[in-house]
Amino acid sequence: MDERWRADLAQWGIPDAIAARAPADPWGHSPARFAERTDRALAEPEGPTLARIAEALPAGGSVLDVGAGTGAASLPLAGSMGELIAVDSSAGMLAELRSRADALGVPVRTVEGRWPDVAAETPAADVAVAAHVVYNVPDLAAFLTELSRHARRRVVLELTEHHPMSWLSPLWAHFHGLIRPERPTAHDVIAVAEALGHEVGHERRLAPLARFATLEELGESACRRLCLGQDRVAEVIAAVAELDMWPLPRDHWFTLWWESK
């Protein structure tokens, strides 16, 4: 199961000849964009991921957020959380998270590094969450195993049904003649977790927000992801119109959860 996941994910690699010409990291995430997402989640906390964490969290309990970014999946629980342990490979993301946790008065411990490499130096918590991270993780079984070991009560995952770069597939074909894969999906994550012996609950829903508010925003993001210079935004927007891609259909998100054994 895990081998299949790894092989399917590897298909999403960008061919060297294209990646070599990329003016910016095509996989990069901007802390500013994620900070906006967190501020929105703080202003309007909602959704099954938050509900599944909240119902398993004892009063004043602790949450471990792996791939925490700026804290969108965990900081909305500020009022009921005794401690947040936030793990991320990006120092920039953790700095944004820390400033928000301080403002909310949530005691926070940050661990900078890749999960599960930093698992040994990370304390356990009542509930562990990893939101929008698993499609970055080739070794999914090891990632989930350490997550489960670090959760006293429950593990909660949030992820898109399909790979988060799937919206770009028609543009990859248009600009590079490259056909992108259709797997893995959230159903494969469920299969990997079940193969590890977990009884996995799941809920599917429409993403709370559109991926982009404007075509210009989409164009800028697409140029980066497609390894094109920002001077090609207008060309990308024209292709989006030609391919009838706008407005982008909303993603579906899955919340998965299982109890600790």
Ligand SMILES: C[S@@+](CC[C@H](N)C(=O)[O-])C[C@H]1O[C@@H](n2cnc3c(N)ncnc32)[C@H](O)[C@@H]1O
């Ligand atoms: C798409 S963002 C999601 C952030 C946040 N969880 C949210 O829902 O807004 C993915 C984050 O996971 C981090 N990340 C990816 N793989 C990781 C790993 N194996 N260990 C730790 N952090 C990871 C990235 O640096 C990034 O901040």
